[in-house]
Each structure stands twice: as structure tokens, then as C-alpha cells.
Amino acid sequence: MAKLHVSTTINGEPTEFLCEPSQSMLDVLRGPLGLTGSKEGCGSGDCGACTITLDGRLVCSCLVLAAEAQDREIRTIEGMAEGDRLHPLQQKFLEMAALQCGICTPGVLMAARTLLEQNPDPTETEARFWLAGNLCRCTGYDKIIRAVLDTAAEMREAAR
Amino acid sequence: MNVQANKWIGQRTIRPDGADKVTGRAAYAADTTMPGMIWGKILRSPHPHACIRSIDTSKAEALPGVKAVMTARDLVDFPIDKSVMLGIQDMRWMCRNVMAREKALFAGHPVAAVAATSEAIASEALKLIEVEYEVLPWVIDVEEAMKPDAPILHDHIQFEGKPSNIAGKLEHKLGDVEAGFAAAEVVVERSFRTKPVHQGYIEPHACLVSVLPDGKTTIWSSSQGQFMVRAMCAHLTGLPQNDIRAIQAEIGGGFGGKTIIYLEPVALVLARKSGRPVKMAMTREEVFRASGPTSGSYSTVRIGATRDGRILAAKGTFYLQAGALPGSPIRGAAGCAFAPYDIPNVHSLGFDVVSNRSKVAAYRAPGAPIGAYAVECVLDELAEALKMDPLQLRLKNAARQGTKAAHGPTYPRIGFEETIQAALEHPHYRAPLGPNQGRGVASGFWFNAGGESSAQVNITEDGNVVVTTGHPDIGGSRASTANITAELLGIDYRKVSVLIGDTSTIGFSNLTGGSRVTYASAMVVTQSTEKVIRTLCERAAKIWKIDPDAVVWEDGEARPAGDNAGQFPPLTLAQIAARASETGGPIGAGVQLNTTGAEGGFATHICDVEVDPELGTVRVLRYTSFQDVGRAIHPSYVEGQMQGGVAQGIGWALSEEYIYDKQGRVDNPSFLDYRMPVCSDLPMLDTVIIEVPNPKHPQGVRGVGEVPLVPPLAAVANAIHDALGHRFYSLPMSPPKVLAVLEPADA
Structure with missing residues (x-):
């Protein structure tokens, strides 16, 4: 079967690519587009390491067909920092050592950013359930949750 | 070292x-390509x-797009009855684990491989390989594998003069255990079972080879x-080590599971045959089916004490499931x-008991959680029988400086009592508990380790520092190296870059x-930096x-001392570096050591749980770990190790297990069905970091990462x-087991 031509927007940039009908968004991101920040931990939507947003909605890119990106807005970890300025979550993760090996970190950061966009003042429980789809085997989640809640407080303060 | 005087050691x-x-740019194993x-x-x-009668790869080789096909014949053969040790791994097992030779020993055992121009063609080619198997009876459970009529995996392995699946035995003896039990007034003996669990790193195994x-x-x-990768690949392919450059990608978790290839x-082999760079990546299913989990186990522990709580004798028997090839962590258990x-x-x-499942690999304090689970549960029952507080029972019998341990050493200063x-x-220990809630405690030990490490510390022409070591940074060890180097040089830690060298750019590192990493790399980094400081003083x-000898290094600059004190303005690192060429050339030093003196690590944990009587679920409400780390070079990453180990222990205790179907295949090879703790499962x-400095280390470091996984199973x-x-x-104490107790079927 011929490849499909897809026009989409990735991290604000108009982007075109060719893909097989069966190819996942994750495969296209990591392969032809060279955006390897999204990681493949399972390929079945269980680990969250490939988390991106599609029109603002959190998805596992391994469960999205690449062809579905047509005329949609995709955001990936590569677009999280603005130039040389880290997103407050990225900065806080560094300050509070909320990563060890770092393989889950892109997905966790993408999920946490969407959480704070939708709920600037989450409780610990809300943050824990929101991030329950992002497996981390290194940290026990403690420092991740603390970093997310601290960032939320700082961003609320900055917005006042 | 004076804690008060430290500027960078102990800083976050x-x-x-x-x-x-955090930007997604770090390159992990699967993130690289080659033309x-x-x-x-x-x-x-x-x-x-199953016996492998024949493998016909001709149809696969004929498929357009296929560039190479291989079987075990393409690897160096290590005869099965002759040991060839490489570190703690035996190459006769390793070669058979990488690819089956005489027999397939577990469902998921590699039997052949192909390389093709696309993943789809490679998958298609696999279907064209014809393997003729003679299917054999199989056994997976450790107790079943020891029964007299159990299928034997390896004909050459004998135990007590007969063919057996018991491939090895290890024994520690101290004193006269029978006399000790005879003198004991209270004796508790129990048997315990644990299921095999996986390390659960989020990054599947992957590589790219040219x-x-x-x-x-x-x-x-x-x-x-990377040096393990080089050495094992050299052994298995016959290449000399100097021809192999092994570059460590960033590692997405290992926990011991990536200590083998x-x-x-x-x-x-595929790259050599095809003349093309070959990339391989396991699926998560392959990771679960065929990469090293740790052992399942069957253990019996008997402990005897006086009525006032002095332990007189202890006996433990630990049967560990090795998987298809010998190598259970019986030393740790x-x-x-x-x-x-x-x-x-x-x-x-x-x-060490072999059975038809994937060969175990190291998992965080290999074997120790299995042993501690049994011992620490028996101690809890002993405390109950003696009407003693369980922590007081442990305190009364705690090992301290001078204690002779059954596994060999007489302890130097240790921090267990603390x-x-x-x-x-x-x-936490006095906090009130509600209905259906309970509190448990447990302690644990890990040997820790020294071994070979190399470091190179170079001063750049503009007076900054680049440190290279040979250890993959799995959880923040670069940060510890930066702290130590900055401390010794008296400069801002941001002036220190820390890199991990590959096998061609840094000396051998285990x-x-x-x-062992922070312990050992701190030693070689310290000695290298001290050499650099001597050079800087000589240049000044x-x-x-x-x-x-009349120059001292203080606060990041050379100062004249003694009779010359105050005679010259100090020279900074940058000033000396700028004049390096005229004063003798580039400034840098490397040190390579086989480090010794890593002393044991101890921890005590407190765990609160709540049981839901309707669902049978157990929720951890509060958890506090107390560990002697010797010296926390970077407290955040020390805490991170403690928290990560506890989380894995909670998973082992409550929800993680390998489940096999009736055909002897793993039935839950996914993160959905193999249930590791997620964020909403944990508090x-x-x-609590306790620092009883290791007297044998320049900064007082003991190991940190393993101990946190030792106590949680029993604490929960x-x-x-x-x-x-x-x-x-x-284990695991999963809802069906809990419900079976709360709502017995005959009730």
C-alpha cells in the first residue's frame, strides 16, 4: 500500500511526513521526524513514556496512528522549553532531583504540564491519579509529586 | 573530613x-541511528x-530484504561442562542464554536471529525459519524442580551423586547451631515462598552495532x-577487545538487570555477516519473557532466643530459582x-536450582530481600512470642563494631544500631493507627562493593574542569562526582563537567x-584531583x-605558604591554566584502582498499611526508611535511591509476580498484567539519612542503592x-490471598 501523506503541526511548526497506514505516531516521531524524546517503554499504552498531546489532550503516542495527526496540533517534550528557557516543571524537576535514569521523564513532564494547564492547584491525590499512567521505576514517585506540587504553587504565585 | 567545612559535598x-x-535530548539505547x-x-x-533437532534458515535467507541470519553456530561455543568465568558470570551459561545451543530451556529462549532492511521484513523472515523441536517435559516452580521425578535440565549437573536441578550450594557456618537451639528457650521456625519478580526498568534492552x-x-x-559489554562480546564472537569500542548510551534503568548482555x-554477528550496522530493540513482552527477573524462592528460617530476647541460634535454608541456567543470587540470600x-x-x-524459565539476572541487592523477608518475619513472630517490641528485639541483637558475621567479616564501625x-x-513509630490499619518494621543488610574504577581529571585551558569516569550514570552519580571534585578543588561545582567515557576513552571500570559507583568513583576521582592539585601547586x-612544597592550595587558588606566605598574590585555577604550556604542559591526572574497603550498609524500615476488608487490597499509608549511608555526597539522590528501592519492595510484597500458563509460558508479559506500583498506589x-562515616573511604561513603530493597518485603x-x-x-500478598483469609471459602 502506498504511504500516506500527513500535514500536521508539531510544537508549533507546520510539519509534513509520509507514513504507513499502520504506523504509530511514536514510530514516526522517533523515526523519520527524529524526535526521540518520546520513549517507547511498552508499545501498549501501559507506561506513558511516549506521552504527547494531540490537540491539547494527553495521549500515548504508541496508541495513536500517525495518520491521525492530519490537521492536528501535536506537542512533544522537544517543544516544552522555550528556546534556552526551561519550563518551570523542567527546572523544578532538576532542582528537586525528580528524575534518576530519566527515561520516564519526558512523558511525566508532558503529563504534568497538561495537569497544571487544566488544574493549576491540584491536591496530592489529584496529581497522583493524574500521573498514574506514567510508570517510573526509579524514584518511587515521591520527588516527582513534590516537584509537580511545588511548581504548581510557584506558577500560581507568578500568575497573581 | 569536617562536615562543617564542606561547601559542595552534601549539597543538592x-x-x-x-x-x-528534561528536554528529551539525552540519547538512550534506542535513540541512535547510523547510515x-x-x-x-x-x-x-x-x-x-525442547531439544533443537534442526534449524533451517534457507527460506528466511531467500526473502528479499533479509541481509543476515544467524544461530548459535555463529557464536563461540563454550562446552557446557567446563566453566569459563568472566567476573561473576560463566561464559558457558552466558553463551547459551544469548542463544540456545543443544536445547531450548525456556519459552522465549532465542534460537535464531535475522537482520533485514525493515522491522517488518525481519519479522516476516522469522516466520520462515523452520525449527524442529523435540518437546520435553518441563518444570518451573523451585520446589517442583527439586522433586526426584522432576525433568532434568542439564544432564551433566549432579547433586549428591545424582543428576539434579540443584546446580550449586553455598553454606555459612558460625559456632554450633544445634547447641545454640538446645540452649534457646523460645524457638520460631517458618517457611516462606516468594514469586519471581522483574527489575522493571522502563527502557527495554536495545543496541546498535557496526x-x-x-x-x-x-x-x-x-x-x-560498557566494559562488561566489550568483554562478553569479545568472548562470544572471538574478536579481540581492542577492536571493540563499547559506548554506553544513557541507561533507562537497570537495577541489576543490565549487568549482562x-x-x-x-x-x-548480524552486522559482521551483513556488512551493515544493525539495530535491535526488545519489545516489552520480550523483556518480560526473556530478560533476567530475579529468583522465586522457598525458604525456611528457624531462630532461637532466651526469654529476655537474646538470640542464640539461627538457621536458614534458601532455595532460589535460577531459571534455565545456574546463577541464583544465593550469596545474597x-x-x-x-x-x-x-x-x-x-x-x-x-x-541454586535451575528450572525452565528465563535465567535470572541481578536485581538490587540480589538475593538479600529473599533472605531478609524470611528472617525479618520470623523475628516479628519471635518478638510477639517474647512480648517484646520488635525494634527493641532488633536493637538488643544488633551487630556492631567487632561483631563476627556468619558470612565472614568482623565488622568495623557500622551504623546499624543508629x-x-x-x-x-x-x-512515625508512635503515630496512632485506625481500624484495619497496622504497622510493621524490618531491617536489612547489603555487602556493598568496591572493585575496579578509573577516572581522568583534566583542567581546560580556560581553567575549568572535565572529569571522566567509566561508570554508566544510572541515577545521578555524575552529580556526586561534580560535588566531590568541586569540593577538593575549592571551585564552583558548575565549573566541573562530568562525562562517562567509553571503553576506548577511559580505563577499565567495573x-x-x-x-559501588559513588563509593569507588569517589576514590579514583579524589586521588586524580589530588594529583591535579599537586600539579597546580608545582606550576605556581x-x-x-x-x-x-612552599605552595598550598586553598579556596580554589595557589597560595605561597611558610616563609613565602603573603609574598606573591595568589594564583587562581584559571591563571595557572592559562600558563600551563609555558610551565610544563597540559594539566590533568588519571587514577585507576581496584578499590577495597566498601563496608556493609544497614537500614531499618517502618511501614503502615490499611487493608480494605471488602476488596482485599492493601494500601501503604506511610513509610519511613532509616539508612546508614556513611556519607551522603548528594542527599537528593541518596533519598531517591532509598525511595526507589522501597517502591520496588512494596511492589514485590503486594502485587508483582510472574504468572505461567499451562504451557509453561509467561502469562502476564506486560505492564498491564505485571503490576508495578503506579503513582496513585503509593504515599x-x-x-532519614544516617551518616556513620566509613573509616576506609576518603569521604566516608558506604553504598546506598541496594539496601533499600532489603527490608520492605517483611516490613509490609x-x-x-x-x-x-x-x-x-x-508473596505477593495480593487481593485474592488477602480475601481468602478475610472471607474463607467455607465460611
């Missing part, structure tokens, strides 16, 4: 590789035990040791089990594992035309007992 600095990892790269895939045995026509080979892979030699205690009479036995005291005094002396994991089990009044003797 930002890790040197941090920005790389002309093709894809490798592995054909795996569907049978848990072999040039002259044999020069580059391996890019995720492992806990799976894909690298396969990709190497039998050696660590009683190590926290001063017991005059000990007999501890470990048995962990118990801190737990006793912590508010694995990242055993809680040359500039000032005074004796080098905050509190940590003891907490559930406190909540329910019922003891469980097998």
Missing part, C-alpha cells in the same frame, strides 16, 4: 546531565523445554557496564539474611552495580620561582499481620 546541586534529560542501518530481530522458542570490514566494531547500547553479540545481627551460632544455606534508634525515636611554584516515602508483611492478626507466608 543540579546534576550535570539534567538539562539533557545504512538495518534491523535485527530474534526468533524465540515457544516451548519451555562492524567494519577490518573488524573494527562499535557497540552503542544501554547497559550497566542479551542483544549485543547477536547484533554484532544466605549471606545477608542474618548479617544485621550478633548471633553466636548460625547456619545459613543457599541452593538506624534502629532513629526508628524508635521517630514520630559494572555500575552492587552499590615555578611561576613564583619558589619550592613547590510519600519518607527517608509484618504491617499486614498487625492490621489483620494473620500472617502470610508467601
Whole structure:
């Protein structure tokens, strides 16, 4: 079967690519587009390491067909920092050592950013359930949750 | 070292590789490509035990797009009855684990591999390989594997003169255990079972290998040791080590599971045969089916004490499931089990039992959680029988300086008592509990490790510092290296860059594992930096035309001392670096050591749980770990190790297990069905760092990473007992087991 031509927007940039009908968004991101920040931990939507947003909605890119990106807005970890300025979550993760090996970190950061966009003042429980789809085997989640809640407080303060 | 005087050691600095990892730019094993790269895939045995009669690869080779096909014949053969040790791994097992030779020994065992121009073609080609199997009876469970009529995996392995699946035995003896039990007034003996569990790293194994026509080979892979990758690949392919450059990708978790190779030699052979770079990556299913989990186990522990709580004798027997090839962590189980205690009479036995499942690999304090689970649960029952507080029982029998341990050493200064005291005094231990809630405690020990490490410290022309070590950074060790270097040089830690060298750019360095990296790399980095400081003083002396011994290094600058004090303005690192060429050339130093003196690590944990009587679920409400780390070079990453180990322990205790179907295949090879703790399963994991400096280390470091996984299994089990009044003797304590107790079928 011929490849499909897809026009989409990735991290604000108009982007075109060719893909097989069966190819996942994750495969296209990591392969032809060279955006390897999204990681493949399972390929079945269980680990969250490939988390991106599609029109603002959190998805596992391994469960999205690449062809579905047509005329949609995709955001990936590569677009999280603005130039040389880290997103407050990225900065806080560094300050509070909320990563060890770092393989889950892109997905966790993408999920946490969407959480704070939708709920600037989450409780610990809300943050824990929101991030329950992002497996981390290194940290026990403690420092991740603390970093997310601290960032939320700082961003609320900055917005006042 | 004076704690008060430290500027960087003990600080929560930002890790040197941090920005790389929060922006998604850090390159892990699967993130790299090469021009002309093709894809490798592995054909795996569907049978848990089968003779391989023949393998016909001709149809696969004929498929357009297929560039190479291989079987075990393409690897160096190590005869099965002759040991060839490489570190702690035996190459006769390793070669058979990488690819089945005489027999397929587990469902998922590699039997052949192909490389093709696309993943789809490679997958298609696998289906065209014809393997003729003679299916054999199989056995998976450790107790079943020891029965007289069990299928035998390896005909040459004998135990007590007969063919057996018991492949090895390890024994520690101290005193006279029978006399000790005879004198004891209270004796508790129980048996315990644990299921095999996986390390659960989020990054599947992956590699990219290029072999040039002259044999020069580059391996890019995720492992806990690039030098291990080089050595094992050299053994299995016959290449000399100097022709292999093994480059460590960033590693997405290992926990011991990446201390051996799976894909690298396969990709190497495929690359050599095809003349193309070959990339391979396991699926999550392959990771679960065929990469090293840790052992399941069956253990019996007997402990005897006087009525006032003095332990007189202890006996432990630990049967560990090795998987298809020998190598269970019996040393950790039998050696660590009683190590926290001063017991005059000990007999501890470990048995290495093979069965038809994937060969175990190291998992964080290998074996020790299995031993501690049994011992610490028995201690809880002993405390109950003696009407003693369980922490007081441990304190009364705690090993201390001078205690002779059954596994060999007489302890130097250790910090075990301090962990118990801190737990006793912590508010957590006195906090009130509600209905269906309970509290448990447990302690644990890990040997820690030294071994070979190399470092190079170079001063740049503009007066900054680049440190290179040979250990993959699995959880923030670059940050510790930066802190130590900055401390010694008296400069801002941001002036220090820390890199991990590959096998061609830094000296031999043993694995990242055993809680050895910060310990050992601190030693070589310290000695290298001290050499650099001596050079800097010599260069200043040359500039000032005074004796080098009359120069001191203070606060990041050379200062004239003694009779010359105050005679010249100090020279900074940058000023000396700028004049390096005229004063003798580039400034840098490297040190390579086989480090010794890593002393044991101890911890005590408190766990609160709540049991839901309707669902049978157990929720951890509060958890506090107390650990003697010697010296926390970077406290955040020390805490992170403690929290991560506890989370894995909670998973082992409550929800993680390998489940096999009736055909002997793993039935839950996904993160959905193999249930590791997720964020909403856990509370905050509190940590109390205790620092009893290791007298044999320049900064006082002990290992950190392994110990946190040792106590949780029993801490959780003891907490559930406190909540329910019922003891469980097998893991995981999952809802069906809990409900079976709460709602017995005959009720």
C-alpha cells in the first residue's frame, strides 16, 4: 500500500511526513521526524513514556496512528522549553532531583504540564491519579509529586 | 573530613546531565541511528523445554530484504561442562542464554536471529525459519524442580551423586547451631515462598552495532557496564577487545538487570555477516519473557532466643530459582539474611536450582530481600512470642563494631544500631493507627562493593574542569562526582563537567552495580584531583620561582605558604591554566584502582498499611526508611535511591509476580498484567539519612542503592499481620490471598 501523506503541526511548526497506514505516531516521531524524546517503554499504552498531546489532550503516542495527526496540533517534550528557557516543571524537576535514569521523564513532564494547564492547584491525590499512567521505576514517585506540587504553587504565585 | 567545612559535598546541586534529560535530548539505547542501518530481530522458542533437532534458515535467507541470519553456530561455543568465568558470570551459561545451543530451556529462549532492511521484513523472515523441536517435559516452580521425578535440565549437573536441578550450594557456618537451639528457650521456625519478580526498568534492552570490514566494531547500547559489554562480546564472537569500542548510551534503568548482555553479540554477528550496522530493540513482552527477573524462592528460617530476647541460634535454608541456567543470587540470600545481627551460632544455606524459565539476572541487592523477608518475619513472630517490641528485639541483637558475621567479616564501625534508634525515636513509630490499619518494621543488610574504577581529571585551558569516569550514570552519580571534585578543588561545582567515557576513552571500570559507583568513583576521582592539585601547586611554584612544597592550595587558588606566605598574590585555577604550556604542559591526572574497603550498609524500615476488608487490597499509608549511608555526597539522590528501592519492595510484597500458563509460558508479559506500583498506589516515602562515616573511604561513603530493597518485603508483611492478626507466608500478598483469609471459602 502506498504511504500516506500527513500535514500536521508539531510544537508549533507546520510539519509534513509520509507514513504507513499502520504506523504509530511514536514510530514516526522517533523515526523519520527524529524526535526521540518520546520513549517507547511498552508499545501498549501501559507506561506513558511516549506521552504527547494531540490537540491539547494527553495521549500515548504508541496508541495513536500517525495518520491521525492530519490537521492536528501535536506537542512533544522537544517543544516544552522555550528556546534556552526551561519550563518551570523542567527546572523544578532538576532542582528537586525528580528524575534518576530519566527515561520516564519526558512523558511525566508532558503529563504534568497538561495537569497544571487544566488544574493549576491540584491536591496530592489529584496529581497522583493524574500521573498514574506514567510508570517510573526509579524514584518511587515521591520527588516527582513534590516537584509537580511545588511548581504548581510557584506558577500560581507568578500568575497573581 | 569536617562536615562543617564542606561547601559542595552534601549539597543538592543540579546534576550535570539534567538539562539533557528534561528536554528529551539525552540519547538512550534506542535513540541512535547510523547510515545504512538495518534491523535485527530474534526468533524465540515457544516451548519451555525442547531439544533443537534442526534449524533451517534457507527460506528466511531467500526473502528479499533479509541481509543476515544467524544461530548459535555463529557464536563461540563454550562446552557446557567446563566453566569459563568472566567476573561473576560463566561464559558457558552466558553463551547459551544469548542463544540456545543443544536445547531450548525456556519459552522465549532465542534460537535464531535475522537482520533485514525493515522491522517488518525481519519479522516476516522469522516466520520462515523452520525449527524442529523435540518437546520435553518441563518444570518451573523451585520446589517442583527439586522433586526426584522432576525433568532434568542439564544432564551433566549432579547433586549428591545424582543428576539434579540443584546446580550449586553455598553454606555459612558460625559456632554450633544445634547447641545454640538446645540452649534457646523460645524457638520460631517458618517457611516462606516468594514469586519471581522483574527489575522493571522502563527502557527495554536495545543496541546498535557496526562492524567494519577490518573488524573494527562499535557497540552503542544501554547497559550497566560498557566494559562488561566489550568483554562478553569479545568472548562470544572471538574478536579481540581492542577492536571493540563499547559506548554506553544513557541507561533507562537497570537495577541489576543490565549487568549482562542479551542483544549485543547477536547484533554484532548480524552486522559482521551483513556488512551493515544493525539495530535491535526488545519489545516489552520480550523483556518480560526473556530478560533476567530475579529468583522465586522457598525458604525456611528457624531462630532461637532466651526469654529476655537474646538470640542464640539461627538457621536458614534458601532455595532460589535460577531459571534455565545456574546463577541464583544465593550469596545474597544466605549471606545477608542474618548479617544485621550478633548471633553466636548460625547456619545459613543457599541452593541454586535451575528450572525452565528465563535465567535470572541481578536485581538490587540480589538475593538479600529473599533472605531478609524470611528472617525479618520470623523475628516479628519471635518478638510477639517474647512480648517484646520488635525494634527493641532488633536493637538488643544488633551487630556492631567487632561483631563476627556468619558470612565472614568482623565488622568495623557500622551504623546499624543508629538506624534502629532513629526508628524508635521517630514520630512515625508512635503515630496512632485506625481500624484495619497496622504497622510493621524490618531491617536489612547489603555487602556493598568496591572493585575496579578509573577516572581522568583534566583542567581546560580556560581553567575549568572535565572529569571522566567509566561508570554508566544510572541515577545521578555524575552529580556526586561534580560535588566531590568541586569540593577538593575549592571551585564552583558548575565549573566541573562530568562525562562517562567509553571503553576506548577511559580505563577499565567495573559494572555500575552492587552499590559501588559513588563509593569507588569517589576514590579514583579524589586521588586524580589530588594529583591535579599537586600539579597546580608545582606550576605556581615555578611561576613564583619558589619550592613547590612552599605552595598550598586553598579556596580554589595557589597560595605561597611558610616563609613565602603573603609574598606573591595568589594564583587562581584559571591563571595557572592559562600558563600551563609555558610551565610544563597540559594539566590533568588519571587514577585507576581496584578499590577495597566498601563496608556493609544497614537500614531499618517502618511501614503502615490499611487493608480494605471488602476488596482485599492493601494500601501503604506511610513509610519511613532509616539508612546508614556513611556519607551522603548528594542527599537528593541518596533519598531517591532509598525511595526507589522501597517502591520496588512494596511492589514485590503486594502485587508483582510472574504468572505461567499451562504451557509453561509467561502469562502476564506486560505492564498491564505485571503490576508495578503506579503513582496513585503509593504515599510519600519518607527517608532519614544516617551518616556513620566509613573509616576506609576518603569521604566516608558506604553504598546506598541496594539496601533499600532489603527490608520492605517483611516490613509490609509484618504491617499486614498487625492490621489483620494473620500472617502470610508467601508473596505477593495480593487481593485474592488477602480475601481468602478475610472471607474463607467455607465460611
